[in-house]
Amino acid sequence: MSETSSELDAQGTELSRGDVLKRAGAAAFAVSMFGALPDKALGFYGPLRYQHKQLAGELKILQWAHFVPSYDQWLDNTYVKQWGEKNDVEVKIDHINNALLFSTASSEVAAQSGHDLYQFISPPSSFQKQVLPLNDIVQEVTKKVGPMSRVGLRSTYNPRTKAFFGFPDNYAPDPVQYRRSILAEADVNLRTWEDVRKGAPKLKQAGHPVGLGMSNEIDSNMMLISLLYCHGGFLQDEDNKIVLNTGSSRKGAIEALELMRDIYRNGMSDEIFAWTAASNNQAFLAGRLSMTLNAISIARSAESSGNTGLSDDTWLASIPRGPVTRLGNEHVMGVYVIWRFAKNKEAAKKFLVDQQLGYREHFTRSLYYNFPAWTGAIKGGFKAIREMTKQDTHKPRGKYTILTTIAEKYTTNVGHPGNSNAVIDEIFNRYLIPQMFAQVAQGKTTPADAVRDLDREAKTIFRKWRNAGLV
Amino acid sequence: MAAEPLRAVRRKLPTYLVVAPFAIVLAFPFYWMLVTMFKEDLDLYNAQNVPYVFNPLQWKFWESATTKHIEFLFEDTQYTNWLVNTAIVGVVVVAITLVFALPAGYALARLSGSWGQTAGIGIFLVYLIPPTLLFLPLSPVVARLGLQNSLLSLILVYPSFTIPFATWLLMGFFKTIPQELEDAALVDGCSRIQALLRIVFPVSLPGILTVVIFAFSLCVNEFIYAFTFISSSENRTISSGVPNELIRGDVFFWQSLMAATLIPSIVLALLYNSFLDRFIKGFTGGAFR
Numbered sequence: 081m082s083e084t085s086s087e088l089d090a091q092g093t094e095l096s097r098g099d100v101l102k103r104a105g106a107a108a109f110a111v112s113m114f115g116a117l118p119d120k121a122l123g124f125y126g127p128l129r130y131q132h133k134q135l136a137g138e139l140k141i142l143q144w145a146h147f148v149p150s151y152d153q154w155l156d157n158t159y160v161k162q163w164g165e166k167n168d169v170e171v172k173i174d175h176i177n178n179a180l181l182f183s184t185a186s187s188e189v190a191a192q193s194g195h196d197l198y199q200f201i202s203p204p205s206s207f208q209k210q211v212l213p214l215n216d217i218v219q220e221v222t223k224k225v226g227p228m229s230r231v232g233l234r235s236t237y238n239p240r241t242k243a244f245f246g247f248p249d250n251y252a253p254d255p256v257q258y259r260r261s262i263l264a265e266a267d268v269n270l271r272t273w274e275d276v277r278k279g280a281p282k283l284k285q286a287g288h289p290v291g292l293g294m295s296n297e298i299d300s301n302m303m304l305i306s307l308l309y310c311h312g313g314f315l316q317d318e319d320n321k322i323v324l325n326t327g328s329s330r331k332g333a334i335e336a337l338e339l340m341r342d343i344y345r346n347g348m349s350d351e352i353f354a355w356t357a358a359s360n361n362q363a364f365l366a367g368r369l370s371m372t373l374n375a376i377s378i379a380r381s382a383e384s385s386g387n388t389g390l391s392d393d394t395w396l397a398s399i400p401r402g403p404v405t406r407l408g409n410e411h412v413m414g415v416y417v418i419w420r421f422a423k424n425k426e427a428a429k430k431f432l433v434d435q436q437l438g439y440r441e442h443f444t445r446s447l448y449y450n451f452p453a454w455t456g457a458i459k460g461g462f463k464a465i466r467e468m469t470k471q472d473t474h475k476p477r478g479k480y481t482i483l484t485t486i487a488e489k490y491t492t493n494v495g496h497p498g499n500s501n502a503v504i505d506e507i508f509n510r511y512l513i514p515q516m517f518a519q520v521a522q523g524k525t526t527p528a529d530a531v532r533d534l535d536r537e538a539k540t541i542f543r544k545w546r547n548a549g550l551v
Numbered sequence: 552m553a554a555e556p557l558r559a560v561r562r563k564l565p566t567y568l569v570v571a572p573f574a575i576v577l578a579f580p581f582y583w584m585l586v587t588m589f590k591e592d593l594d595l596y597n598a599q600n601v602p603y604v605f606n607p608l609q610w611k612f613w614e615s616a617t618t619k620h621i622e623f624l625f626e627d628t629q630y631t632n633w634l635v636n637t638a639i640v641g642v643v644v645v646a647i648t649l650v651f652a653l654p655a656g657y658a659l660a661r662l663s664g665s666w667g668q669t670a671g672i673g674i675f676l677v678y679l680i681p682p683t684l685l686f687l688p689l690s691p692v693v694a695r696l697g698l699q700n701s702l703l704s705l706i707l708v709y710p711s712f713t714i715p716f717a718t719w720l721l722m723g724f725f726k727t728i729p730q731e732l733e734d735a736a737l738v739d740g741c742s743r744i745q746a747l748l749r750i751v752f753p754v755s756l757p758g759i760l761t762v763v764i765f766a767f768s769l770c771v772n773e774f775i776y777a778f779t780f781i782s783s784s785e786n787r788t789i790s791s792g793v794p795n796e797l798i799r800g801d802v803f804f805w806q807s808l809m810a811a812t813l814i815p816s817i818v819l820a821l822l823y824n825s826f827l828d829r830f831i832k833g834f835t836g837g838a839f840r
Contacts, residue, residue: 142782147800149627174782177795183686187779190687191694195782299801357801366598377802385592412800 136168139427142184143199143414145175147377151446159441163434169427178298179357182509188419196422197431201412202298202508203235203493203500204246208550211417213243217429221436225456232453234493235413235500239320240551246415247432248453250442253486254302254411255396257364257378258371262288262393270371273310273400277339280347283370290347291363291372293355294340294518296511300355302409302494303373304340304513309409309496310402311336313531315507315538320498320551322542325535330528332404337520337527344521353518365390373399375411376483380447383474392475396482398490408486409494414450444468448480451487462488502545507538581813588810589616595805620806624797629784630811633792637815640705640788641770647706648713648766649759655714656721657747661730671722678715682775685711693780704780705788709773713766720765724758725751757829764823771815789815 141160146152156173164171176184178201188194189210204211214236222228232248256270263269266286268279280290293300308314312332317323324333344352351359360372365381367390372378382391399408418428435442439452440459448469455461458468462484469480495504507513516534519525525533545551586603587595594615600606605615624630659667659674689708698704728751736746752759770788777791784796793811797804 145796145799147802149799153627172783174784175796176778176782177798178800180778180795183775184779184782187686187690191690191699193691193694193699358798358803361801362596362803365596367596368598374801377800381802385596387593387596390596 135424135427135430137170137424137427139164139169139171139197139424139431140195141171141173141197141199141428141431142195143173143175143197143416144178144181144201146446146449148380148445148447148449151442151449154445155442159435163431167427167430169424169431171431192421194419194421196424196428197416197418199249199414199416200246201414203413203415203505204417205238205500205502205505205550206509206545207417208238208241208243208245208502209548210420211245212420212422212425213241213245214247214418214429214432215242215244217247217433218244220433221454221457224437225454226461227456228454229452229487231410231413231491231493234495234498235410236415237499238501238550239499240549246417247436248413248415249432249436250412250414250439250446250450250453251410251487251491252375252412252449253451253483253491254306254373254375254399254408255482255486256371256373256399257376258395258397259288259369259393260395262286262370266370268370270397270400273307273339273402276371276400277342277346280343284347286370288368288370289349290343291352291360291369292340292343292348293352293360294344294514294521295353295355295359296514297355297357297359299357299360299372299374299411300352300514300517301508301511302411304336304517305494305508306373306399306408307336307340307402308333308513309407309492310399310405311339312402312404314497315504316495316498318497320495320501320503322503322535322538324538325532330531332402333531334527335403337517337530340517341521341527353522364394373408376447376449376480379474379479380449388475395476396479398482398486406490407492407496408490409496410491412449413493413500414453440468448472448483451483502548502550503538503542506541506545512537581816584809584813584816588620588806588813589618590806591615591617592806620804621810623804624807624810628796628807629787629792632785633787633789634815636702636786637771637788637790640702640709641767643706644709644713644770645763645766647710648717649762651710651714652717652721652762653752653759655718657725657751659718659722660725661733667722671719674715675719678712678719682712682773686775686779689776690779699780700782700786702781702786702788705770705773705776708776708780709770712773713769716769717762717766720762721755721758724755724761728754760826760829764826767822768819771819 152175160171160173163169174195181200182204185198185200185204185207188198189207218228228248229251231251235251236244236246236248238245258270262283263279266279266282268282269275270279276290283290292303294304305315312328313324313334313336314329314332315322315324323329360369360374361378361381363369364372364378365385376396379391379394379396382394385391399406416432418425422428436452436454436457439450439454439457442450443452443458443465451465452458455465458464460467465487466481466484469483470478472478472480493500494508495501498504512534516530520527520530542551583603586605590605594600594606597606601608605612607615609615655674659671693699693704693708696707698707732750732754733746736750737743741749772790774790777788778795781787781791784792787795789811793808797808797811
């Protein structure tokens with residue numbers, strides 16, 4: 081889980097003596113001037129690098145409609161306005177449904193016109209040729225708050241081009257959400273995937289099946305790729321070479337496919353092949369499911385619905401351990417890009433830097449959904465984050481503290497142990513992994529054949545992007 | 552005297568018995584939407600509840616209902632703007648469509664000779680090219696004209712599918728109007744334009760209304776262009792604004808979604824209903840000669 085030296089260089093984590101002195105000076109100045117205003121002095125962190133006149137103009141931002149509407153309202157009406165006033169920039173921020181981020185981005189690229197800043201919720205590696213490398217602002221933030229999280233780094237850095245094609249802003253851990261009373265009654269625990277396999281029939285019999293999708297949607301994609309990791313099945317190695325049908329990776333992938341086939345046959349129903357991203361939320365909130373994997377939108381929706389019986393009984397846990405490891409994907413990776421055609425690149429860069437440096441309020445306003453890509457962006461790092469999550473008053477008290485553990489120990493990027501590159505992006509967005517699992521679960525192919533076929537397809541995709549110079 | 556109404560009821564009873572199930576089935580989605588839009592989250596998400604009524608079940612059902620989701624729709628989203636924008640785009644596009652499709656349909660029906668039919672089919676085929684193929688090549692056009700995030704982009708693009716469809720529909724309708732009517736007008740001293748305006752178009756009113764309603768419906772329903780060419784919430788139309796702002800991540804705001812779709816549905820249903828007879832006449836006009 082360690083970063084390579086080129087990745088560290090690209091981040092600029094090495095501090096020179098001059099850097100240390102500059103930071104100390106800036107810190108002393110900031111403390112003396114704004115010591116009583118921690119995290120409130122929006123847009124002012126350290127000495128101003130940009131002059132107002134350089135930034136003047138309009139900054140257009142597009143990002144997903146956050147599942148917490150109040151976060152977007154605060155962002156649009158308070159944060160962005162204040163930032164704009166401080167920086168002499170008129171900021172316009174638009175929000176769109178996350179399922180349409182890629183098609184809208186394609187349209188903007190085709191038109192070579194649109195927003196300056198564009199936020200994806202998965203690493204947009206296939207757009208690399210259309211975006212500005214952002215090494216400079218990555219280094220700027222790293223110098224101020226310490227190294228970027230590994231998940232952020234591996235999601236946005238291309239070792240081939242040695243460029244950060246995106247600016248990792250935030251990520252959401254992907255916990256298990258389960259009904260404690262139902263699992264206790266059925267005497268099922270979720271420590272390992274083997275436990276899930278054994279418990280699934282009991283839970284189905286109790287009328288509350290397991291909810292693990294095998295459909296063309298983000299939740300299935302994230303969960304199934306994580307399941308592969310836990311069994312030692314990896315699409316690519318650290319050097320981004322396709323290895324799915326090779327050695328221990330092949331063995332792990334086959335085991336994961338067999339496990340999922342068993343869980344489906346004994347503990348789920350056909351509906352999981354037609355699920356949308358919202359299906360597990362809805363089934364869980366309707367009281368049908370006993371467990372699923374998702375970001376905290378389920379638990380938060382249960383709370384806001386007023387159904388305290390359900391919300392108090394909804395507990396969070398880390399992804400179950402597999403025979404090889406306990407590791408899951410981030411659920412959402414908020415990555416901003418600045419298009420090459422952007423009209424106000426400098427303002428876009430400053431916006432990203434300022435937003436990351438003041439991430440504490442973004443974290444709380446998003447109800448602990450948005451973890452900062454630089455953990456140090458919240459002073460005190462994971463320790464402070466854990467303390468913040470402890471403050472949540474919903475029952476069971478402290479249930480969100482597990483998010484810190486998941487984020488710190490069990491969260492990685494899509495494409496682990498390699499980078500989230502264009503190959504992974506294409507495999508992810510064509511939903512080849514859920515399709516492979518569904519084929520096996522439905523008995524249309526054997527696990528070994530499915531692994532071989534996907535490996536072949538992945539290698540074809542790899543060659544395409546290799547020829548394009550992106551891997 | 553009392554036997555007469557009874558006989559009338561008996562006569563119509565079989566008709567009603569046949570029609571009633573269809574009416575119930577067709578009206579059910581609207582009823583479902585109506586009930587759901589007033590439901591509390593707690594009522595909606597509890598699988599033990601009867602989904603067709605308010606829970607807990609009581610005579611004063613309004614005590615189990617809430618208007619907060621409708622308030623959210625009108626106060627916390629740009630829903631009113633979306634309605635207005637949809638109406639503006641719909642009306643302007645319908646006008647543009649009529650300006651082009653009326654003469655085109657007439658020309659293909661009357662003046663084109665043997666190749667008219669082929670040209671008509673060709674025009675209709677243009678309508679069949681899906682927006683999912685066209686939105687990318689059209690994006691640079693919209694950008695170069697400076698129409699991004701403007702309703703004008705939709706007003707420019709929508710006629711690309713309304714005009715072919717309307718032309719094809721009107722062509723069929725004009726063919727049902729006897730040539731002799733126009734000949735008589737020409738003999739009486741009308742020019743061809745005057746014959747069109749005074750004789751052909753008034754007779755074609757059912758067909759024109761059909762085109763109006765269809766073109767308007769196409770504009771209201773269109774999603775891809777509305778979504779990709781308009782990016783700010785206040786400029787969106789219903790078809791893009793509703794799914795964009797009421798589905799956040801993997802959370803659906805069901806009650807607000809129901810309200811947002813029911814309101815324009817009622818308007819459209821009333822519109823259809825008020826012209827129902829003419830509409831049916833117009834739609835079937837091209838089918839029988």
